[in-house]
Amino acid sequence: MTGDWAxxxxxxxxxxxxxxxxETLMIVGSDGVIASVETGVSPRDPRLAALRDGDALIEIAGDEVLIPGLVDLHVHAPQFPQLGMALDMPLQDWLQHYTFPLESRYADLGFAEAVYTDLVDTLLAHGTTTALYFATIHLPATQRLAEICLGKGQRAFVGRVGMDHPEQCPDFYRDVSAEVAIAETRALIAHIRALPGNDAALVRPIITPRFVPACTDALLDGLGALAAETGCAVQTHCSESDWEHAHVQDRCGCSxxxxxxxxxxxxxxxxxxxxNFISDADAGxxxxxGAAVAHCPLSNxxxxxxxxxLRRMQALGLHIGLGSDxxxxxxASLFEAARQAVAVSRLLESGTDARKPPxxxxxxxxxxxAPTAFRLATAGGGEALDLPIGLFRPGYAFDALLLRANLPDGNLRVAANEAADRLMEKIVMTAGRGDIAHVWVGGRLVKSR
Amino acid sequence: MTGDWAxxxxxxxxxxxxxxxxETLMIVGSDGVIASVETGVSPRDPRLAALRDGDALIEIAGDEVLIPGLVDLHVHAPQFPQLGMALDMPLQDWLQHYTFPLESRYADLGFAEAVYTDLVDTLLAHGTTTALYFATIHLPATQRLAEICLGKGQRAFVGRVGMDHPEQCPDFYRDVSAEVAIAETRALIAHIRALPGNDAALVRPIITPRFVPACTDALLDGLGALAAETGCAVQTHCSESDWEHAHVQDRCGCSxxxxxxxxxxxxxxxxxxxxNFISDADAGxxxxxGAAVAHCPLSNxxxxxxxxxLRRMQALGLHIGLGSDxxxxxxASLFEAARQAVAVSRLLESGTDARKPPxxxxxxxxxxxAPTAFRLATAGGGEALDLPIGLFRPGYAFDALLLRANLPDGNLRVAANEAADRLMEKIVMTAGRGDIAHVWVGGRLVKSR
Structure with missing residues (x-):
């Protein structure tokens, strides 16, 4: 559809x-931005007939509900082939023995193209309308990831990973120097910003030091300066594990x-x-x-x-969204991350050891x-990124999923006229890609089943 | 296919x-039982050509792998419409305000028929080849559930729920007396055992006191006597929550x-x-x-x-399988139960509170x-039920799933010739209904996508 539609x-x-x-009438401009949201509009309202006549109306059926698109704040794109593998290892061994060898393969642009195409298609099918991607240290493959996102219409932040520390990064997969890492990050920023068809900045560069242990001070400082210079967003890891937290404390003398x-x-x-291990002072x-946390309940x-x-950090006023990690x-499902956010919060509250008194x-x-988890997966992600996404409000991008309940091969089972809070709970607890009929990003229909 | 096939x-x-x-050649008899399992059979073995010529060979492709069917030891069939709902309530409130009102609706046989048909279809599509069902107190609806399982070819144990305690069961949903509950349980046993087409006992009755709090002593004793008399299996709940555990201790003076x-x-x-709260003496x-535990990591x-x-109870020698609950x-996915079994065991090991030292x-x-979780979901369930299911061995029923990896709309991503332990880990961690190409129960093909 061109022009306004609804x-x-x-x-x-x-x-x-x-x-x-x-009974909501939502007008979407040709720029993909929500122009107006009006509830309680009668099915007999003459505007609906006019829109219908103009073939400019999408009507949500009784078993369907529209929700905002999902915002995944933490994706390691090159790791997709090892999804679900070797999670029995400690983080540092998993990195050295599985992850770094896999990531080093993205020097091969053909391999990168195949994996990244599958990944972006998969995430869109799962309803992830915005994703923050760590790529690898390879500039060409990282550029290709950005182009794939743009071509398929996914809102994305794409980062070339910086990692130059000789003690934490293996010889076969390490930036040759801080200077090269910074220069290639600068090149990626220019490349993505100049991509044809990216005038609305659907795909953005993001400055991506892997994590403090993997970066020299020179690289960290250089990327910080580049962020200030370019106004780019930044993504990295922070206080993930006891090991990482203690390692940085030892090396830097601070958190x-x-x-x-x-x-x-x-x-x-x-x-x-x-x-996970930040102090209240860190949170402050x-x-x-104005930075944010990507809560990654699954990998944690x-x-x-x-x-x-989470609750304590929300009370301290942090911006928090969700990551699949x-x-x-x-x-790959952010619905899964949302349910796990609920689940682990329950296990934090109850504890786990039955031998102790409650x-x-x-x-x-x-x-x-569940509604809090839903918010994290949608509006929370938008707030973290300082972008108008994750809500149905005028001025917000029309990034949306049409869920269709009660499909034989779907998971979502909804009664007629289910109350909103229980409907949202069922969505968080059970929804998956099989329940998603359509996916829009910035008003563009990017997936249908 | 009739006669032997492979x-x-x-x-x-x-x-x-x-x-x-x-390179395994597995011969399946016309009775649906595995006759032989031979590994390392060359693709050029003349027996394969003969079977192929006789249209009696199913060939597993390179992206495919055969695994045993999943055994779900704990399903409340009537609760399917409230999947993912009201899990923020304590158990006893959830029962009184949501579950009992819903279960009471199965006096309506039409409602029961619709839900149970959807449920059995859904579980088969998720790869559950054997299920233990709690139904409701309604004999006709419970009989109908057994008939639906038999018709669709799912191996099942179906139980009419006994619950007659006036203090724990509401007036609108309670057995009128222990005598009636026992008589109707007896009637169900006779009905299921006499079902036409059930000669091989694909569907079996199971004696089902809800849990001790919901049953008078007369009902518990009567159902125990009925188990001894009929040789039926028994299912119930045991020491699920602090509340239930303490309630039974108070009432009975024992665990x-x-x-x-x-x-x-x-x-x-x-x-x-x-x-969850059994002592080592209870476990002994x-x-x-020779009884077993249905570990239900999701609802727990x-x-x-x-x-x-789990690990402690395995070390004490218990039979343990998995339940979706x-x-x-x-x-509804037992793969999900298997991954959660791994996940919660990790949180039990690590603890959850970051403010405490590791x-x-x-x-x-x-x-x-992950392989342990896989075993729980397959062979563990068979062992619990004392049935030859869950393994590819001569004399075992051919209950099996053909998984097809690398489908665009599936979750399972597998490299060529993936090592078996990593393949099994990926299956546990990522597989779902979208990865299941075929489902067999007792040699009968019951689902295909």
Missing amino acids: VYGRAIHAPDRVEDLR DTVALDRAGLLRRGSVLAHA LIRER IYFAGAVFP IAGGPS AERGQPGARID | VYGRAIHAPDRVEDLR DTVALDRAGLLRRGSVLAHA LIRER IYFAGAVFP IAGGPS AERGQPGARID
């Missing part, structure tokens, strides 16, 4: 709590958060993956800088050794509910 | 650890396990769901009786308040690996 029917989203948008801040990497729109610094189970204290997390087992008050 | 190619299963059955044993309900083939009694997250200490568990956080040694 959707009509039931939508739900989570600006704060659940908002049930019934991971403080080390990143000293290098100028903690900025509005910076996304820190994990942050992150909030002050295997590599963190503890649960991210492919392939440390074994699922009062000594867990952390009272740590649980989140 | 499959040829790669299969994996887990008799104890991973067994990689390469849940001992109370069940006193009533004669702890027998070879009895399946106790949950058992369960082992002595929401209702148990602790993690089932629909709808306390929000997924050494004080968790329970060292509690983790299980």
